[in-house]
Amino acid sequence: MSFKRLVRFVDENGQTLYGDFGDIVPSADVTGSMVKVLDGNLETGWRPAGRQATITKLLSPLPSPGIVLCIAMNYKDHHKVPKYPSLFCKPPDALTGPYDTISIHPETQSMLDYEGELTVVISKDAKNVQEDEALDYVLGYTSSNDISARDWQMPEEISGWQFAYAKSFDGFAPVGPCLTSTALIPDPQQLKYTTKVNGQVRQESSTKNMVFPVKQIIAHLSRGTTIRKGTFIMTGTAAGVGLFIKPEGSGFVKDGDVVEVEFEGIGSIRNKHTFE
Numbered sequence: 001m002s003f004k005r006l007v008r009f010v011d012e013n014g015q016t017l018y019g020d021f022g023d024i025v026p027s028a029d030v031t032g033s034m035v036k037v038l039d040g041n042l043e044t045g046w047r048p049a050g051r052q053a054t055i056t057k058l059l060s061p062l063p064s065p066g067i068v069l070c071i072a073m074n075y076k077d078h079h080k081v082p083k084y085p086s087l088f089c090k091p092p093d094a095l096t097g098p099y100d101t102i103s104i105h106p107e108t109q110s111m112l113d114y115e116g117e118l119t120v121v122i123s124k125d126a127k128n129v130q131e132d133e134a135l136d137y138v139l140g141y142t143s144s145n146d147i148s149a150r151d152w153q154m155p156e157e158i159s160g161w162q163f164a165y166a167k168s169f170d171g172f173a174p175v176g177p178c179l180t181s182t183a184l185i186p187d188p189q190q191l192k193y194t195t196k197v198n199g200q201v202r203q204e205s206s207t208k209n210m211v212f213p214v215k216q217i218i219a220h221l222s223r224g225t226t227i228r229k230g231t232f233i234m235t236g237t238a239a240g241v242g243l244f245i246k247p248e249g250s251g252f253v254k255d256g257d258v259v260e261v262e263f264e265g266i267g268s269i270r271n272k273h274t275f276e
Contacts, residue, residue, distance in 0.1 A: 002046050003038060005178040005267075006061050006140065011053040018046055019053065026177045026267040029099060030055055042139075042230050058099055061142055061179035062121060064092035065230045068173055070146060071217055072163055074236025075209050085212045085220050088163040090173050095232065098176025098269035102147065104255075108169055109275050111150035112253040115237035116195030116203050116261035118188065119144040119175055120214055122231045129222040134215035139229075140179035141188055143263045145195075145271065146234050147172040150243055150252075175232065177267045185265055188214045195240065196260040197253065202245075205238035212236075 005021040007030075019035035026033075037053050040046035042062060068090040073081045096102065104112060123139035146167060152158060153166035185191070188207060195203035207213075212220070217235060221227055245251025253259060255275035262268035 002048070003179075003181055004184055005180050006038070006046065007035060007055070007178045008059045008061055008063075009035070009055040010057040010059065012056055016059065017053055019055070020046075020048075021178055025265060027262060029270065030058060030177065031099065032056075057097070058177055059097045060095055060175050061140075062230055064095045065232055066092060066228060068092070068094060068232045068234065069221060069227070070163075070167070070234040071212065071236045074211050075205065075238040076211055077205070077209060077239040081211045085217055087221065088167065090164070090168045090234075093170045094168055094173040096171040096174045098143075098174060099271065100171065100174060101272045101274050102171040102174065104273055104275050105169060106276055108149035108152065109255075110252075111154075111243070112273065113148040113150050113242045113251075114195055114197065114202070114253060114259045114261075115146035115148060115241055116193055117144050117146050117234045117237050118191060118193065118207055118263055120188070120218070120233040120235060121179055122218075122227050122229050122233070124229045126218060126222045126227040127225065129219050131215045131219045134218035135182065135188075137218060138182050138188075138214070140181050141185050141191075141263070141266060142175050142179050143177070143193070143261045143266050143269050144173060144175040144232075144234055145259055145261050145269065146237060147174070154243075173232075173234070174269050174271045176269050180266045191264045191266075193261065193263045198257055202242070202251070203238050203240035205240075207235075209238060210236065
Protein backbone atom coordinates (compact mmCIF):
# COMPACT_ATOMS: atom_id res chain seq x y z
CA MET A 1 0.00 0.00 0.00
CA SER A 2 3.12 2.24 -0.11
CA PHE A 3 2.95 4.18 3.15
CA LYS A 4 4.57 4.08 6.57
CA ARG A 5 2.28 6.34 8.60
CA LEU A 6 -0.80 7.29 6.63
CA VAL A 7 -2.71 10.47 7.48
CA ARG A 8 -5.82 12.05 5.98
CA PHE A 9 -6.12 15.82 6.29
CA VAL A 10 -7.50 19.08 5.00
CA ASP A 11 -4.84 21.28 3.37
CA GLU A 12 -4.46 25.04 3.12
CA ASN A 13 -6.72 25.07 0.03
CA GLY A 14 -9.54 23.18 1.72
CA GLN A 15 -8.82 19.94 -0.11
CA THR A 16 -8.97 16.57 1.64
CA LEU A 17 -5.75 14.68 0.94
CA TYR A 18 -3.72 11.69 2.07
CA GLY A 19 -0.17 12.02 3.30
CA ASP A 20 2.66 10.02 4.80
CA PHE A 21 4.57 10.97 7.95
CA GLY A 22 7.17 8.36 7.12
CA ASP A 23 9.51 7.72 10.05
CA ILE A 24 8.02 10.48 12.23
CA VAL A 25 5.68 9.40 15.04
CA PRO A 26 3.10 12.24 15.34
CA SER A 27 2.88 12.38 19.14
CA ALA A 28 2.22 16.13 19.27
CA ASP A 29 -0.44 18.21 17.54
CA VAL A 30 0.65 18.26 13.90
CA THR A 31 -1.72 21.01 12.75
CA GLY A 32 0.36 23.41 10.63
CA SER A 33 2.94 20.76 9.74
CA MET A 34 4.08 19.96 6.22
CA VAL A 35 3.55 16.38 5.03
CA LYS A 36 4.32 14.43 1.87
CA VAL A 37 1.16 14.05 -0.20
CA LEU A 38 0.01 10.66 -1.46
CA ASP A 39 -2.24 9.96 -4.43
CA GLY A 40 -4.69 7.08 -4.26
CA ASN A 41 -7.14 5.54 -1.84
CA LEU A 42 -8.12 2.26 -0.21
CA GLU A 43 -9.30 0.83 -3.54
CA THR A 44 -6.19 1.62 -5.59
CA GLY A 45 -3.48 1.86 -2.94
CA TRP A 46 -1.31 4.92 -2.38
CA ARG A 47 1.75 6.32 -4.14
CA PRO A 48 3.88 9.45 -3.67
CA ALA A 49 2.44 12.53 -5.37
CA GLY A 50 5.80 14.30 -5.46
CA ARG A 51 4.69 17.33 -3.47
CA GLN A 52 3.98 18.52 0.05
CA ALA A 53 1.03 20.25 1.69
CA THR A 54 0.20 21.90 5.02
CA ILE A 55 -2.15 20.22 7.48
CA THR A 56 -4.91 22.60 8.58
CA LYS A 57 -7.10 19.85 10.06
CA LEU A 58 -6.17 16.25 10.74
CA LEU A 59 -8.97 13.76 10.04
CA SER A 60 -9.42 10.08 10.85
CA PRO A 61 -6.86 8.12 8.79
CA LEU A 62 -9.62 6.69 6.55
CA PRO A 63 -13.18 7.85 5.89
CA SER A 64 -15.93 6.47 8.07
CA PRO A 65 -16.55 2.76 7.35
CA GLY A 66 -19.91 1.07 7.21
CA ILE A 67 -19.40 -0.20 10.76
CA VAL A 68 -16.89 -0.12 13.60
CA LEU A 69 -16.43 -3.52 15.25
CA CYS A 70 -15.48 -3.48 18.94
CA ILE A 71 -14.19 -6.07 21.38
CA ALA A 72 -15.08 -5.86 25.07
CA MET A 73 -13.37 -7.38 28.12
CA ASN A 74 -10.09 -8.24 26.40
CA TYR A 75 -7.37 -7.42 28.96
CA LYS A 76 -6.35 -9.71 31.79
CA ASP A 77 -6.29 -6.90 34.35
CA HIS A 78 -9.56 -5.24 33.39
CA HIS A 79 -12.45 -7.66 33.69
CA LYS A 80 -13.41 -11.31 33.79
CA VAL A 81 -13.27 -12.44 30.18
CA PRO A 82 -15.54 -14.81 28.25
CA LYS A 83 -14.48 -17.92 26.32
CA TYR A 84 -14.65 -16.06 23.00
CA PRO A 85 -14.22 -12.35 22.14
CA SER A 86 -17.25 -10.29 23.15
CA LEU A 87 -18.47 -8.15 20.26
CA PHE A 88 -20.45 -4.94 19.94
CA CYS A 89 -20.59 -2.37 17.14
CA LYS A 90 -20.49 1.38 16.71
CA PRO A 91 -22.18 3.15 13.77
CA PRO A 92 -20.07 5.08 11.23
CA ASP A 93 -20.91 8.51 12.69
CA ALA A 94 -19.21 7.53 15.95
CA LEU A 95 -15.88 7.80 14.13
CA THR A 96 -14.13 11.15 14.45
CA GLY A 97 -10.69 12.75 14.16
CA PRO A 98 -7.71 12.62 16.51
CA TYR A 99 -7.99 16.24 17.70
CA ASP A 100 -11.73 16.84 17.33
CA THR A 101 -13.79 18.21 20.20
CA ILE A 102 -16.40 15.67 21.29
CA SER A 103 -19.84 17.17 21.91
CA ILE A 104 -21.56 15.31 24.75
CA HIS A 105 -25.36 15.10 24.83
CA PRO A 106 -26.89 16.15 28.18
CA GLU A 107 -28.24 12.65 28.85
CA THR A 108 -24.82 11.01 28.41
CA GLN A 109 -22.80 13.25 30.74
CA SER A 110 -23.17 11.86 34.25
CA MET A 111 -20.99 8.74 33.85
CA LEU A 112 -18.84 9.57 30.84
CA ASP A 113 -15.81 7.29 30.53
CA TYR A 114 -12.73 6.62 28.37
CA GLU A 115 -11.20 3.38 27.09
CA GLY A 116 -7.84 3.66 25.32
CA GLU A 117 -7.64 0.98 22.65
CA LEU A 118 -5.56 -0.27 19.74
CA THR A 119 -7.60 -0.19 16.55
CA VAL A 120 -6.95 -2.45 13.56
CA VAL A 121 -7.96 -1.51 10.01
CA ILE A 122 -8.73 -4.29 7.52
CA SER A 123 -7.00 -4.12 4.12
CA LYS A 124 -9.18 -6.50 2.08
CA ASP A 125 -12.46 -8.30 2.46
CA ALA A 126 -12.07 -11.08 5.01
CA LYS A 127 -14.23 -14.17 5.52
CA ASN A 128 -13.41 -17.45 7.26
CA VAL A 129 -9.85 -16.28 7.90
CA GLN A 130 -7.53 -18.63 9.76
CA GLU A 131 -5.43 -17.26 12.62
CA ASP A 132 -2.13 -18.02 10.91
CA GLU A 133 -3.07 -15.78 7.98
CA ALA A 134 -5.11 -13.15 9.82
CA LEU A 135 -2.40 -10.46 9.98
CA ASP A 136 -2.20 -10.60 6.16
CA TYR A 137 -5.60 -8.87 6.20
CA VAL A 138 -4.39 -5.89 8.24
CA LEU A 139 -3.78 -2.55 6.55
CA GLY A 140 -2.39 -0.90 9.67
CA TYR A 141 -2.91 0.15 13.28
CA THR A 142 -4.12 3.35 14.94
CA SER A 143 -4.82 4.76 18.42
CA SER A 144 -8.41 5.14 19.57
CA ASN A 145 -10.73 5.87 22.48
CA ASP A 146 -13.89 3.85 23.02
CA ILE A 147 -15.89 6.62 24.72
CA SER A 148 -18.62 5.16 26.91
CA ALA A 149 -21.71 6.59 28.61
CA ARG A 150 -21.80 4.17 31.54
CA ASP A 151 -25.23 5.34 32.70
CA TRP A 152 -26.61 3.80 29.50
CA GLN A 153 -24.44 0.68 29.79
CA MET A 154 -24.29 -0.61 33.35
CA PRO A 155 -27.83 -0.57 34.86
CA GLU A 156 -29.43 -3.84 33.72
CA GLU A 157 -32.90 -2.34 33.80
CA ILE A 158 -31.81 0.31 31.31
CA SER A 159 -29.45 -1.55 28.97
CA GLY A 160 -30.17 -5.24 29.44
CA TRP A 161 -26.36 -5.47 29.61
CA GLN A 162 -26.04 -4.39 25.98
CA PHE A 163 -23.03 -2.17 25.29
CA ALA A 164 -23.68 -0.72 21.83
CA TYR A 165 -26.13 2.08 22.62
CA ALA A 166 -23.94 3.52 25.38
CA LYS A 167 -20.93 3.64 23.07
CA SER A 168 -22.51 4.67 19.77
CA PHE A 169 -23.22 8.38 20.10
CA ASP A 170 -21.75 10.69 17.46
CA GLY A 171 -18.02 11.20 17.98
CA PHE A 172 -17.64 8.36 20.50
CA ALA A 173 -14.81 6.73 18.49
CA PRO A 174 -11.95 9.18 17.94
CA VAL A 175 -9.04 7.56 16.05
CA GLY A 176 -5.62 8.55 14.73
CA PRO A 177 -3.39 10.41 14.41
CA CYS A 178 -2.09 8.11 11.66
CA LEU A 179 -2.43 4.58 10.38
CA THR A 180 0.91 2.85 11.00
CA SER A 181 1.73 0.16 8.47
CA THR A 182 2.26 -3.50 9.28
CA ALA A 183 5.83 -3.15 8.02
CA LEU A 184 6.54 -0.91 11.02
CA ILE A 185 4.42 -3.00 13.41
CA PRO A 186 4.97 -6.64 12.46
CA ASP A 187 3.77 -7.81 15.90
CA PRO A 188 0.75 -5.88 17.26
CA GLN A 189 1.03 -7.68 20.61
CA GLN A 190 4.12 -5.75 21.73
CA LEU A 191 2.83 -2.17 21.92
CA LYS A 192 2.90 -0.08 25.09
CA TYR A 193 0.16 2.49 25.58
CA THR A 194 -1.10 5.13 27.96
CA THR A 195 -4.34 7.00 28.48
CA LYS A 196 -4.29 10.39 30.20
CA VAL A 197 -7.03 12.71 31.41
CA ASN A 198 -5.88 16.32 31.64
CA GLY A 199 -2.28 15.05 31.66
CA GLN A 200 -2.82 12.53 34.47
CA VAL A 201 -2.03 8.91 33.55
CA ARG A 202 -5.10 6.71 34.01
CA GLN A 203 -4.16 3.66 31.94
CA GLU A 204 -0.69 2.24 31.35
CA SER A 205 -0.48 -1.17 29.73
CA SER A 206 0.69 -3.18 26.72
CA THR A 207 -1.09 -5.12 24.02
CA LYS A 208 0.79 -8.19 25.23
CA ASN A 209 -1.84 -8.27 28.01
CA MET A 210 -4.67 -8.93 25.56
CA VAL A 211 -6.53 -12.16 26.23
CA PHE A 212 -7.53 -12.44 22.56
CA PRO A 213 -4.71 -11.23 20.26
CA VAL A 214 -5.39 -9.40 17.00
CA LYS A 215 -5.09 -12.51 14.83
CA GLN A 216 -7.60 -14.41 16.96
CA ILE A 217 -10.02 -11.47 16.90
CA ILE A 218 -9.94 -11.31 13.09
CA ALA A 219 -10.38 -15.07 12.75
CA HIS A 220 -13.32 -15.05 15.17
CA LEU A 221 -15.10 -12.04 13.64
CA SER A 222 -14.71 -13.40 10.09
CA ARG A 223 -16.25 -16.79 10.89
CA GLY A 224 -19.07 -17.04 8.35
CA THR A 225 -19.14 -13.23 8.17
CA THR A 226 -17.52 -10.88 5.66
CA ILE A 227 -15.49 -8.07 7.18
CA ARG A 228 -15.21 -5.41 4.49
CA LYS A 229 -11.93 -3.71 3.72
CA GLY A 230 -11.60 -0.41 5.53
CA THR A 231 -13.40 -1.77 8.60
CA PHE A 232 -12.09 -0.48 11.93
CA ILE A 233 -11.79 -3.04 14.75
CA MET A 234 -11.32 -1.66 18.28
CA THR A 235 -9.61 -4.36 20.35
CA GLY A 236 -10.51 -3.66 23.98
CA THR A 237 -9.09 -1.75 26.92
CA ALA A 238 -6.94 -2.33 30.01
CA ALA A 239 -7.53 -1.51 33.67
CA GLY A 240 -7.77 2.10 34.79
CA VAL A 241 -11.06 3.27 33.33
CA GLY A 242 -12.97 5.90 35.27
CA LEU A 243 -15.73 3.54 36.36
CA PHE A 244 -13.45 1.77 38.85
CA ILE A 245 -11.57 4.77 40.24
CA LYS A 246 -12.27 5.55 43.90
CA PRO A 247 -13.99 7.45 45.35
CA GLU A 248 -16.87 6.38 43.13
CA GLY A 249 -17.61 8.88 40.38
CA SER A 250 -14.30 10.74 40.67
CA GLY A 251 -12.82 9.13 37.56
CA PHE A 252 -15.47 10.10 35.04
CA VAL A 253 -14.79 12.64 32.31
CA LYS A 254 -16.07 16.14 33.07
CA ASP A 255 -16.93 19.13 30.91
CA GLY A 256 -13.78 20.49 29.27
CA ASP A 257 -11.60 17.46 30.09
CA VAL A 258 -9.00 16.40 27.53
CA VAL A 259 -8.43 12.68 27.03
CA GLU A 260 -5.21 11.56 25.36
CA VAL A 261 -4.46 8.03 24.12
CA GLU A 262 -0.97 7.21 22.85
CA PHE A 263 0.31 3.95 21.39
CA GLU A 264 3.97 3.21 20.84
CA GLY A 265 4.94 3.73 17.21
CA ILE A 266 1.57 5.23 16.29
CA GLY A 267 1.24 8.50 18.17
CA SER A 268 -1.44 10.17 20.26
CA ILE A 269 -4.98 11.41 19.93
CA ARG A 270 -6.18 14.31 22.10
CA ASN A 271 -9.86 15.10 22.35
CA LYS A 272 -11.59 17.74 24.45
CA HIS A 273 -15.04 16.81 25.72
CA THR A 274 -17.59 19.62 25.77
CA PHE A 275 -20.95 19.17 27.50
CA GLU A 276 -23.88 20.50 25.48
